[in-house]
Amino acid sequence: MRKLLIAVFALFAATTTSFAQETAEQPNPSVLPMFGNIPKTEAEQIKDQKFLSSCDNSFSTRQEASQFFMNRGWEYFNEGQVDTAVYRFNLAWLLNPNNANTYWAFGLVTFGQGKLSESIGYYEKALAIEPKNSLMLSDIASSYLALHEAEQKKSKKKKTFKKVVEYTSKALEADSSNAFALYTMSKVKYQEKKYEDAWAYLHKGREQNVANIDFVYLTNLMAEMPDPKGFFKNN
Template identity: 65%
Template sequence: MKKLLLAATALLFCATTAFAQEQPGTPHPKVLPMFGNVPKTEAEQKADEKFLSSCDKSFSSRTEASSFFMERGWEYFNEGQIDTAVYRFNLAWLLNPDNVNTYWAFGLVENSKGNTADAIGLYERALKYQPKNSLLLSDAAGAYLKLYTENKKKKDLKKATAYLDQSLAADSKNAYALFNLSQVKFHEKKYADAWDYLHKSREIDMRTLDYQYLANLMAQMPDPTGLFKGEEQ
């Protein structure tokens, strides 16, 4: 009970910090990955020391504390409170810079904001810790695939394919990887293969299905299985 109370106290400490903007229209470093990678003032450094000291008293290790703040971050992320989530991820990173999940989370946030290149950098930083993590590989591949749709550079499609191959080698049932591979085949104009991978993905997890992509694929080639039918059918 004492440990839980101390943990709650540590959480309350960070929750009371305001996200004031440095300048109008400029996000506070607290809500940017790794605090925006900007030098901290003496006051900010002292605040960090106070926070770390509080966590040292609240948890058995900084690794445990880091995991605690990651969990709180995901809760806020899933509620759509992105700035608050990133701040929690930042605290988790401050506690344990080797926590792979912090870089993964930062990548997801940047990807959701449309900062694809930044997201890729963060995913690949996470991959240095877990190079065979199937889900992480498929997220990185998805970002490269998104980048390809933006600039049409073949090197990005090639990189996405390489990551997807590694992802499926680690877990052949990764529905997200299969769906992304379907999109790769679509861009390569291999529509039969695109349908095959789409169905494999759908059979594992219906949540991977993107109806805009489905419409685009049907416009190029009818579903060979007949499961999905266009208006003319």
């Protein structure tokens, strides 16, 4: 088993080294979600097969191998090494295209890059597999909310706000203690000018996780209506 794992990482290192050989004009597909959806050459397909065969010999199932590379990907993601993380997520996806977490990860990455419509597409793929995952639902709601706010600045009128409400409601139905969804619902109520309700949801979110508070939004809400509970005060 140890020798087989070493073989997997050797293949890993060879591909990682090739990152540096790519130019800025031609990003390496390995660091793009789902390998950039670019058709692979015969040589790349052979490399994929060698990788899959190595994993088949090293892990009990491809699902187990997929989760292994997802875990490594999250480690790099949390360290801010996004390209390296995406490569691991891609390997996890290659091993198990039905792993909802791979699409969720791609959604988080593209959201962080400001590619809102693309992130929504990946979240939708994840939700097609796990439709009642509250955190996934709240993340797609966040993408739709960011898209809605961007459209407002450009005076565009689209139906993104309905999507925000829809997915946030589903997230709270799946888990009423989801702090992310509670904060997003607070912003929904703010958009609807229902400031008392906005405060109610904000406080519910604060009780679950105070670290998630958006202080720019908090300032805007206080400008419309003082905190009924007196917990937050303008200086």
